[in-house]
Amino acid sequence: MPADVLPVAADVPWSDSLTAYDKAHFTIYMRFLDAAADNASYEEMADLILGIDPEREPERARNAARSHLDRANWMVTTGYKELFAN
Incomplete structure (x- = not known):
């Protein structure tokens, strides 16, 4: 699991x-986009992709999943342009 x-x-x-975090977690972002396309819940994404137990840490799980999905969406709408610059 990438979170490990x-x-x-x-x-x-x-x-x-783009940040160093974005570059290091690009695969995680793509997994979030794939999960969202499959209508996965934030709780499922947090558990399966980030390794955060949504039953033990519901608020952290939801916030972390939402934050990563938001950034993944930014990457495919805006941030990708920097990958192809130069």
Whole structure:
């Protein structure tokens, strides 16, 4: 599970530019987009992708999942442009 390999923030560090966090967690973002397309709940995403137990930490699970999904959506609508610059 990627959460075991890379530290996962409770809230994604937000910036108007790509961050080191974005680059390190790109695969996680893609997993979030895939899960959202399959109508997974925030709780399911937090558990399966981030390794956060939504029963033990419901607020943290929901906030972390929402934060990562929001950033994943930003990546595919805006942030990707920086990947192809230069």
